[in-house]
Structure formats: structure tokens, C-alpha cells
Amino acid sequence: MSTNTTAPLATIASLSAYEGQVVTLRGWLYNLRSSGKLLFPTFRDGSGTIQGIVPKAAVPEDVFETLKSLTLESSLVVTGLVRADSRAPSGFELDVHDVTITQRIPDDTPYPIQLKEAGVDFLMEHRHLWIRTPRQSAILRVRATIMRAAAEYFDTHDFTRTDPPILTPNACEGTSELFEMDYFGDDKAYLTQSGQLYIEATALALGKVYSFGPTFRAEKSKTRRHLTEFWMIEPEVTYLDLDGLMDLAEGFLTHIVTRVLESHRNELKVIGKDISKLEAIIAPGHFPRLSYDEAHQMLLDAHAKGLIEHPHTYGDDFGSPDETYISNQFDKPVMVHRYPAAVKAFYMQPDPNDPTKALCVDVLAPEGYGEIIGGSQRVDSYDLLKSRIEAHNLPMDAFQWYLDLRKYGSVPHSGFGMGIERCVAWICGLEHVRETIPFARTLNRIYP
RNA sequence: UCCUGAGUAGCUCAAUGGCAGAGCAUUCGGCUGUUAACCGAAGGGUUGUAGGUUCGAGUCCUACCUCAGGAGCCA
Known part of the structure; x- marks a missing residue:
């Protein structure tokens, strides 16, 4: 065996450009079938998979013997002729000429992951x-494309990225359970649950800003929608009202879905996502906007028809079954706005037409994927914000800097946060967010 | 935190209270067009842990551990 140095290096994803040529691939043995004096090794290289063909009579004996006994997932460099074949799923096969093993997995420690089904644990x-x-x-x-498209949307709309600290001295919203740690003895520090308060400050400095980074929730939530560590992208814009915020969210999500459809139809097919559901997102027409009151009425009607189990209580937040029902009535993400202020965060601006309501919006993804975006117009009055902090029993001294933003040149401003993993789960059609991130952190799992 | 369910071979799962099984993976053998290939053979077990009931427990009872799904809460 000798590596053919004259053959060009290629990736499996780009093999259609090399039809009829001899190329070198660097990758792993994905699967191996054989039929007497004919081997069918399937190779993968990170960009895709392709089946090789190795007739015993057509290759040197050591090449045949090496591949015949090679263990799955052993790493290798293979050289061969790219040949179109109607029997191949990708349309191409590789007539293997030569192979060099980079590392052979020993027989007594076989690769643990099989091609057959396996359990979640x-x-x-x-x-x-x-x-x-x-x-x-x-x-x-x-996921990578969604993250790139999300940042790209803000980068190309005059936003400045201003990432907030991950170590914070206090709770952002004062409600969620936070991961607590010692900070040099006297002080406690907490892992951020949202960068929002900080980017309100950078927005008042720079106008249109966003942050993009990991956030942490220590709540003992154990569902297909929850991670203890997840990535959030949050825009914050001065002189933006709730209607403008909903326009922003719509343009943002439309851009992300457009980018995914542009470059990942093959991946979506591998994953098993119904692509027509995504094409409906970017079809002409706006995302539906529904007030809390309208959504409440929709749920009462649904209960009267026996479509949902429990009647919704006016004034309560929507539960998961409620959100699923609402989102299932539409092909596009639905924006539910103006919830009762009592069930929402302290920093949300009251609706001037009905002060019991907050100028906020939740964007519910289609197909029952739940809330992927939550946002609001922020309280801009010093006195109101101060009384809200008091009413929520939050430590006033920790919020002095936040109050300063209302003391020195306060302006109306709005922003939202989108959880990347829920967005990926929705766009890919996944059962659980744990598959949307390379290494998920959940209630019962911090390994590997 | 609450509710529900599951722990048996490396993996996925069977087994009326009565001999611990199969498929895949691994090893050996066969097959020149296989697509999670197929055919034959071999090796592989402290049935999650600790007690209890019983002539006899993978199976029934108690406690605990681990994992999963859901509720609440959230993105």
C-alpha cells in the first residue's frame, strides 16, 4: 500500500465534480459488506458517505486483505476512481485502487455505536x-447555518454585537433558579440566565445591538424542550415599539429559514424534515399576530368543541398544550402579544391602552414546538421601574445601574431573545433539543 | 418538586413463579452487486443495588439507585 500522491484530494460531498477521475479521500470506514471476492466498504469523511467497490482481482492482494478485515470507524486514506452508478444512493461509487490505514481499531475493542437502533441513554x-x-x-x-444566519441578519441590519458577561452578580428577572458559584470568598456569582439587562445598556450607547452566547438555567425542568445550558441570541433596539419588534422578529425568522432552505435540503432530507413546512414559512404573507385576549378566546372555543382538555383561565399564562393548540392553527409562526402584566417580567412596559397588559410578544413555532422567541418593550420610566423592582422584592442596590439607564436619557426600547436549540429543533423537526447541540447539558447529564 | 414508565449479553429486546434466549456487534467459515446485505458456526450473563416472601424469583413485596417522558417554569 502506498498513498497515491498524484490523485487530487476531494471530499465526498464534492465528488460529482470528479466523475471519471482518480481522487484521494481521507476519512473513516463507515460500514463494510462483502460478497466473496467483492468488498463494499462505505466511507465517510465528515461531508458525506460513499460506497467503494473492491473486486479481489482488480486490486493488490494486501489492499483487499486489509479492507476485508478492517474494523468499522477505523480511519484511513483511500484512493480510487469516481464512477457514476445508478444503483448508488448518491449516484456515485468509488472503484478503490489503494488504501492506507491511519488507525485500525483493534478487534477486541470494537466501535460501540452500531448502525442499528440504540437507546437514548x-x-x-x-x-x-x-x-x-x-x-x-x-x-x-x-445548527451552524442557523447560528450564522441569525448573526448575519443583525450584522447586515446595522446592529452592533455587544456580548454581555456570563458571570453576573444577580438574577436578571429575579425568578429563575440560577447556577451559583463562589466569587473570591465574600461574593456570590451566578451564571447568566439572560444578557438582556446588559444589552439594554449597550443599546442606549450604540442604538441597535445584539448579543449571542450561552445562557444557563438551573431549574429542574425535564422535558424535550429544556437544556440547562443553551445559546440565546438577543437583539435590543432603541426607539423601537412592540409593533416594530414583531416586524423585526418576523424578518429575522424568515431570513433564517431562507438560508437553511438555500443550503441544507440534503441535510433536511437525511433528518427527515418535511421541507414543505419550511417553504410555508417563507411563502408570501405575514406571520399571524394574535392578542392574548384573542388567543384566550380561541382556547375557550377549542375547549367547547372538545379539542383541548382544560379550559384556559383568563389571566393565566398559556400552558404547553395551549401553545401547541394555538400554533397548530397556523402554517407560520404565530405572535401572541399583550399578555397580562401579572404573569410577565417586571421590566415590561405596560400597554397605555390597558395598563393590566404588558407590551410583550411570544413567538410560537409551528407544529407544537412552543415558544422560540420571547420579547417586549421595556419600562422606560424611572419611577415605574423602581416600584416594579420593589414590588418583586428584588435587591435594589443590584439594580442601581439598571435604574441609571432610566435616569440618564431614557428612551423607549424593545428587544427579544431566541433560544437557538428550540429554533433548531423546530426547523429540523426533532423530538428533543438534546440533539440540537453538540454536547447537551440536561438535568441528569453532564457527561461527556 | 410532583406524576407515570423502564432497568436482563457490548447494543436492541424476549422469557405463565420452574433449565438464561434471539437479532445485531465481535471472531472463524461461505458467497462477484451488496445497500442497517445474506447463509453457517463460536465465544459472550452477579437479570440496576440491598433486603424479604417461596421448595424454587428475571418474574411477587419493600426500600434505594439510575435513566426516560410529562406537569410546573421557561427560550
Whole structure:
């Protein structure tokens, strides 16, 4: 065996450009079938998979013997002729000429992940290997595009990225459970649950800003929608009202879905997502906007028809079954606005037409994926904000700097936050957010 | 925190209270067009842990551990 140095290096995803040429691929043995004196090794290289063909009579004996006994997921460099074949799923096969093994996995420690089905617990314990499978790789590629498209939307709309601290001295909203840590003895520090308060400050400095980074929630939530560590992208804009905020969210989500459809139809097919559901998102027409009162009425009607189990109580937040019902009435994400102030955060501006309501919006993803965006217009009055902080029993001294923003040149401003993982789960059509991030952190799992 | 469910071979799962099983993976053998290939053979077990009931427990009872799904809360 000798590496053919004259053959050009290629990736499996780009093989259609090399039809009829001899190329070199660098990757791993994904699967191996054989039929007597004919081997069918399937290779993967991170960009895709392709089946090789190795007739015993057509290659040197050591090449045939090496591949015949090679263990799955051993790493290798393979050289061969790219040939179109109607029997191949991708349309191409590789007539293997030569192979060099980079590392052979020993027989007594076989690769643990099989091509057949496996349980969630086992796969999560082997997440560092699970991500090698085509489906998981495809999801991570879509995730990368979603993150790039999200940042790109703000970067190309005159936003400045201003990332807030991850270590904070207090709770942002004063409600969620936070991860607490010692900060040099006398002080406690907490992992951020939102950068919002900080980007309100940078917005008042720079006008249109966004942040993009990890956030942490220590709540003992154990559902398919929850991670203890997740990524959030948050825009904050001065002189923006609630209607303008909803326009921003709509343009933002439309851009993300457009980018995914532009470059990931193959990945979506591997994942099994119904692409027509995404095409409906970017079809002409606006996202539906529904007031809390209208959504409440919709739920009462649904209960009267027996479509949902429990009647919604006016004044309460919507539960998961409620959100699922509402989102299922529309093909596009639905924006529910003006919730009762009592069930929302202290920093939300009251509706001047009905002070019991907050100028806020939740964007519910289609197909029951729940809330992917939450946002609001912020309180801009010093006195009102101060009384809200008092009413919520939040430590006033920790919020002095936040109050300063209302003391020195306060302006109306609005912003929202989108959880990347819920967005990826929705766009890919996944059962659980744990597959949307390379290494999920959940209530019962911090390994690997 | 509450409710529900599951722990048996490396993996996925069977097994009326009565001999611990299969498929896949691994090893060996066969097959020149296989697509999670197929055919034959071999090796592989403290049935999550600790007690209890019983002539006899993977199976029934108690406690605990681990994981999963849901509720609440959230993105």
C-alpha cells in the first residue's frame, strides 16, 4: 500500500465534480459488506458517505486483505476512481485502487455505536461518537447555518454585537433558579440566565445591538424542550415599539429559514424534515399576530368543541398544550402579544391602552414546538421601574445601574431573545433539543 | 418538586413463579452487486443495588439507585 500522491484530494460531498477521475479521500470506514471476492466498504469523511467497490482481482492482494478485515470507524486514506452508478444512493461509487490505514481499531475493542437502533441513554453516554452518524452530523450543520444566519441578519441590519458577561452578580428577572458559584470568598456569582439587562445598556450607547452566547438555567425542568445550558441570541433596539419588534422578529425568522432552505435540503432530507413546512414559512404573507385576549378566546372555543382538555383561565399564562393548540392553527409562526402584566417580567412596559397588559410578544413555532422567541418593550420610566423592582422584592442596590439607564436619557426600547436549540429543533423537526447541540447539558447529564 | 414508565449479553429486546434466549456487534467459515446485505458456526450473563416472601424469583413485596417522558417554569 502506498498513498497515491498524484490523485487530487476531494471530499465526498464534492465528488460529482470528479466523475471519471482518480481522487484521494481521507476519512473513516463507515460500514463494510462483502460478497466473496467483492468488498463494499462505505466511507465517510465528515461531508458525506460513499460506497467503494473492491473486486479481489482488480486490486493488490494486501489492499483487499486489509479492507476485508478492517474494523468499522477505523480511519484511513483511500484512493480510487469516481464512477457514476445508478444503483448508488448518491449516484456515485468509488472503484478503490489503494488504501492506507491511519488507525485500525483493534478487534477486541470494537466501535460501540452500531448502525442499528440504540437507546437514548446509551447514545447520550456516547455523544462524542454519536455525532459521527449522518443524521447527527446533518443536524449540527443546520445548527451552524442557523447560528450564522441569525448573526448575519443583525450584522447586515446595522446592529452592533455587544456580548454581555456570563458571570453576573444577580438574577436578571429575579425568578429563575440560577447556577451559583463562589466569587473570591465574600461574593456570590451566578451564571447568566439572560444578557438582556446588559444589552439594554449597550443599546442606549450604540442604538441597535445584539448579543449571542450561552445562557444557563438551573431549574429542574425535564422535558424535550429544556437544556440547562443553551445559546440565546438577543437583539435590543432603541426607539423601537412592540409593533416594530414583531416586524423585526418576523424578518429575522424568515431570513433564517431562507438560508437553511438555500443550503441544507440534503441535510433536511437525511433528518427527515418535511421541507414543505419550511417553504410555508417563507411563502408570501405575514406571520399571524394574535392578542392574548384573542388567543384566550380561541382556547375557550377549542375547549367547547372538545379539542383541548382544560379550559384556559383568563389571566393565566398559556400552558404547553395551549401553545401547541394555538400554533397548530397556523402554517407560520404565530405572535401572541399583550399578555397580562401579572404573569410577565417586571421590566415590561405596560400597554397605555390597558395598563393590566404588558407590551410583550411570544413567538410560537409551528407544529407544537412552543415558544422560540420571547420579547417586549421595556419600562422606560424611572419611577415605574423602581416600584416594579420593589414590588418583586428584588435587591435594589443590584439594580442601581439598571435604574441609571432610566435616569440618564431614557428612551423607549424593545428587544427579544431566541433560544437557538428550540429554533433548531423546530426547523429540523426533532423530538428533543438534546440533539440540537453538540454536547447537551440536561438535568441528569453532564457527561461527556 | 410532583406524576407515570423502564432497568436482563457490548447494543436492541424476549422469557405463565420452574433449565438464561434471539437479532445485531465481535471472531472463524461461505458467497462477484451488496445497500442497517445474506447463509453457517463460536465465544459472550452477579437479570440496576440491598433486603424479604417461596421448595424454587428475571418474574411477587419493600426500600434505594439510575435513566426516560410529562406537569410546573421557561427560550
